[in-house]
Amino acid sequence: xxxxxTSEEEDDDVEEEVEEEEDEAEEENDADQxxxxxxxxxxxxxxxxxxxxxxxxxxxxVCHVCGKKGHCxxxxxxxxxxCPFKPCYLCKQxxxxxxxxxxxxxxxxxxxxxxxxxxxxxxAFVRQRELSGRRQxxxxxxxDWLVDSAVLKLHSRRCTCLEFHPTKxxxxxxxxxxxxxxxxxxxxxxxxxxxxxxxxxxxxxxxxTVVLNMNPDGWIPGVTNERTWVMLYGLDVCTERQLIIxxxxxxxxxxxxxxxxxxxxxxxxxxxxxxxxxxxxxxMNCNLMMTGSNDWTARIFDxxxxxxxVGGSSSNGNSxxxxxxxxxxxxxxxxxxxxNAAYFSPRSGTKIMTTCIxxxxxxWDYILSASxxxxxxxxxxxxxxxxxxxxxAEWDPKDAAERTVIIGRYISEDFGxxxxxxxxxxxxxxxxxxxxxxxxxxxxxCPVNKPHPRLDxxxxxxxxxxxxxxPVSKDGEEDSERAKVAAEKKNKAAPSSNHYVSYDADDAATxxxxxxxxxxxxxxxxxxxxxxxxxxxxxxxxVFSEDDTPPSKAKGGRKKKxxxxxxxxxxxx
DNA sequence: ACGTAATGGGCCC
DNA sequence: TGGGCCCCCTTACG
Numbered sequence: 001x002x003x004x005x006t007s008e009e010e011d012d013d014v015e016e017e018v019e020e021e022e023d024e025a026e027e028e029n030d031a032d033q034x035x036x037x038x039x040x041x042x043x044x045x046x047x048x049x050x051x052x053x054x055x056x057x058x059x060x061x062v063c064h065v066c067g068k069k070g071h072c073x074x075x076x077x078x079x080x081x082x083c084p085f086k087p088c089y090l091c092k093q094x095x096x097x098x099x100x101x102x103x104x105x106x107x108x109x110x111x112x113x114x115x116x117x118x119x120x121x122x123x124a125f126v127r128q129r130e131l132s133g134r135r136q137x138x139x140x141x142x143x144d145w146l147v148d149s150a151v152l153k154l155h156s157r158r159c160t161c162l163e164f165h166p167t168k169x170x171x172x173x174x175x176x177x178x179x180x181x182x183x184x185x186x187x188x189x190x191x192x193x194x195x196x197x198x199x200x201x202x203x204x205x206x207x208x209t210v211v212l213n214m215n216p217d218g219w220i221p222g223v224t225n226e227r228t229w230v231m232l233y234g235l236d237v238c239t240e241r242q243l244i245i246x247x248x249x250x251x252x253x254x255x256x257x258x259x260x261x262x263x264x265x266x267x268x269x270x271x272x273x274x275x276x277x278x279x280x281x282x283x284m285n286c287n288l289m290m291t292g293s294n295d296w297t298a299r300i301f302d303x304x305x306x307x308x309x310v311g312g313s314s315s316n317g318n319s320x321x322x323x324x325x326x327x328x329x330x331x332x333x334x335x336x337x338x339x340n341a342a343y344f345s346p347r348s349g350t351k352i353m354t355t356c357i358x359x360x361x362x363x364w365d366y367i368l369s370a371s372x373x374x375x376x377x378x379x380x381x382x383x384x385x386x387x388x389x390x391x392x393a394e395w396d397p398k399d400a401a402e403r404t405v406i407i408g409r410y411i412s413e414d415f416g417x418x419x420x421x422x423x424x425x426x427x428x429x430x431x432x433x434x435x436x437x438x439x440x441x442x443x444x445x446c447p448v449n450k451p452h453p454r455l456d457x458x459x460x461x462x463x464x465x466x467x468x469x470x471p472v473s474k475d476g477e478e479d480s481e482r483a484k485v486a487a488e489k490k491n492k493a494a495p496s497s498n499h500y501v502s503y504d505a506d507d508a509a510t511x512x513x514x515x516x517x518x519x520x521x522x523x524x525x526x527x528x529x530x531x532x533x534x535x536x537x538x539x540x541x542x543v544f545s546e547d548d549t550p551p552s553k554a555k556g557g558r559k560k561k562x563x564x565x566x567x568x569x570x571x572x573x
Numbered sequence: 574a575c576g577t578a579a580t581g582g583g584c585c586c
Numbered sequence: 587t588g589g590g591c592c593c594c595c596t597t598a599c600g
Contacts, residue, residue: 065594073595080595089594098595158597227588273587294582338582357582386581387596412595419595445596463597 078419080412089411090359090381098411103379145458147439148470149189149501154182159461160389162450165203172450172459173203174466177389181208186459186468189503200244200261211244211261212254234279240286247276247291253327255306265306267326271295277390278341284349288367289327292342296335298354300370301327331370335362340382341392345402353405353428355393359383361407363428378431380424381411382447389447389461396425396451403429406458408446409436421445423460423469441502442467 061072065083073083082089082097090101098104157177165171170187181201184191199208214230232254234247242258251270256263270276274295282288292298305325333342337358344367345351352364354374359381362374369375382391393407405428412419415438422436423446437458448461458469 075595082595086594153598381595384594384596386593387579388581390581410595421595 075419078412078414078417080419089383091379092359098381144435145437145439145469145471147441147467148457149186150441150465150467150503151182151184151186151189151191152465152502152504154184154191154466154505155180155464158389158463159448159466162448162459162461162466164450164453164459168203169452169455171203172466172468173201174459174461176464182466184459184466186457186466189501191503191505200258209261211256211258212246212263214248214254234276234291236279236281236289238281238286241281243281243286245279245281245289247279247293249273249275251276251293251295253279253291255303267306269299269301269327269329270297277339278343278392280343282344282349282367283346288330288344288349290342290344290352292339292354294338296337296339298333298335298339298342298352299329300331300333300367302330303327331367333362333364333370333374337383338390340390341394343393343395346395346397347400347402351402351428353393353395355382355391355407357383357390361393361405361426361428376428376431378426378428380407380426381409382407384410384445388445391447394450395428397453398451401429403427404434404451406449406451408449408460408462410445413438415440418443423449423458437469439467439469 062069063072063083063085065073066085068085071084073081073086075081080098082099084097086097087094088096088101089098091103096102154174155176155178157180159174159176161175163173165173170185172184172186174182174184176182181199182191183203199210201208212232214232215224217224219229231249232246233249234253236245237243237258238245239258244256244258244261245253246256247253247270251268251272251274252266253269253276254263255265255267269291270293274293276291276293278290278292280290282290287302287304289301289303290298291301306327333339333352333354335354335356335358337356339354339356341353341355343353345353350366352362352367352370352374354362356362359379361376361378361380363376363378364370364372365375380393382393384391388410391408391410393405395402396404396406398404404425406423406425408423409421412421413436418440420438420440420443422438424433425435425437426433437460442460442462444462444465446460446462446467450459452458456471460467460469
């Protein structure tokens with residue numbers, strides 16, 4: 001907002017000042033930098049932008065990134081200009097900015113093959129042939145997906161996770177930073193929600209059962225503090241073993257029996273004081289579990305040793321009982337930074353993909369080589385860790401070849417005058433960007449994305465809202481409308497129109513309740529404190545059962561919004 | 574149209 | 587081991 005307006009103003013200033021100050025600038029000691037930024041601007045899509053030499057025009061300003069004078073990092077219209085004195089935001093190397101990063105323009109995102117694979121011989125030959133064969137269809141498709149529907153401000157805090165209903169195709173469940181759970185029917189564009197601690201939640205009835213409560217005494221002012229309060233992060237359910245497995249912010253992993261909803265074990269599997277961000281049970285072998293953690297590792301465990309204790313006496317409190325046998329660590333994948341996510345491939349369970357905040361996705365093609373270096377590292381922009389839910393790359397379970405992965409992108413790109421943050425669909429085997437999802441209706445960053453297990457639907461969680469993407473049909477009547485929208489978007493990034501169905505969960509009626517509830521629960525507003533205690537709290541959305549009428553604003557099913565653009569910046573040029 | 578708070582990781586002492 | 591400080595393109599609200 002702020003940046004938009006300033007840069008727009010300054011655009012004009014700049015054009016004028018450039019002429020005046022050109023000579024002077026040559027003598028500045030940072031003239032090189034200016035030149036470089038200038039050429040960056042030229043590289044932009046708009047030819048007219050060549051003249052906008054931001055660095056020169058902002059000579060009097062101080063760069064808020066490095067504090068030096070003579071240039072100013074920030075948006076010029078929809079194009080962000082890096083501070084030239086900082087390492088590249090994308091690959092982290094010095095000497096260039098994001099705009100000119102070799103990884104950014106590399107066809108395969110800087111995908112680096114492991115040495116073993118690149119070695120001479122038949123394998124290398126076949127691989128080379130594969131790659132060069134594939135390069136022919138290299139164009140990146142865009143605009144073949146659009147946001148089809150959305151629930152805006154569904155959550156009171158940013159969305160942190162998404163899961164589809166196992167059988168109901170139209171139902172997606174989302175969780176937020178506050179521990180609240182929402183259920184969204186993206187066909188009807190209506191939603192239900194419930195406050196949650198660490199619970200099993202029945203989507204049908206709305207009832208929940210507490211499974212794990214790591215803070216049984218609740219928050220005692222003066223006694224409890226941020227250090228002692230336990231929060232849960234990674235979570236997975238092994239249906240075969242009827243196990244619920246959750247990781248906390250202290251490096252511990254908890255195991256609960258899904259039949260009794262009781263904790264049966266807890267183990268310190270990661271370095272103390274570090275979050276266990278994800279837990280994933282191998283889809284083909286429930287003895288194997290993988291965790292991704294803030295201790296810069298992803299680890300694979302064999303849980304057979306402890307699983308014999310299922311049904312045994314439950315450990316409690318801080319005993320950290322290890323008497324039942326600890327999960328055996330079978331591999332530890334070291335990373336140079338925090339591991340946001342570590343997932344087995346969804347079908348065979350053979351491949352491994354990790355999302356690390358060093359801006360790289362790492363792929364191991366075989367579990368057996370997990371102790372070695374990854375087979376591939378793909379440079380991809382997803383490193384922002386403040387303000388946003390950590391990015392997590394997800395496998396597309398529909399892809400039998402287990403190559404398609406999806407991840408939101410942090411760094412924005414200029415799409416016809418709008419700075420948008422695409423959701424990327426990539427090939428984990430080559431590092432190639434297959435498709436980038438952009439829609440003028442979605443201008444905020446999407447750290448959480450989930451491909452539907454059966455349908456051509458992708459749900460994105462962005463800030464407090466959820467969005468459902470669908471492909472633009474290549475044929476049929478609908479096509480013209482959506483194609484038009486896409487074209488419109490491409491050219492002007494104007495808020496697209498008819499296809500877009502949204503429901504603002506934060507409507508006036510519920511807002512009232514929310515305020516009331518919020519003030520009543522003001523003490524718990526701290527995000528570190530799960531909202532479980534505040535049971536009566538109302539969510540932004542109205543609760544409805546499947547056959548009920550959707551909440552007031554969405555009455556009558558789909559509601560068309562012609563003129564509305566949801567949350568977020570509208571960067572126009 | 575502004576101003577600003579919430580927020581998490583990393584590093585240094 | 588802990589407090590303090592820095593930081594990168596945020597987002598929503600007042």
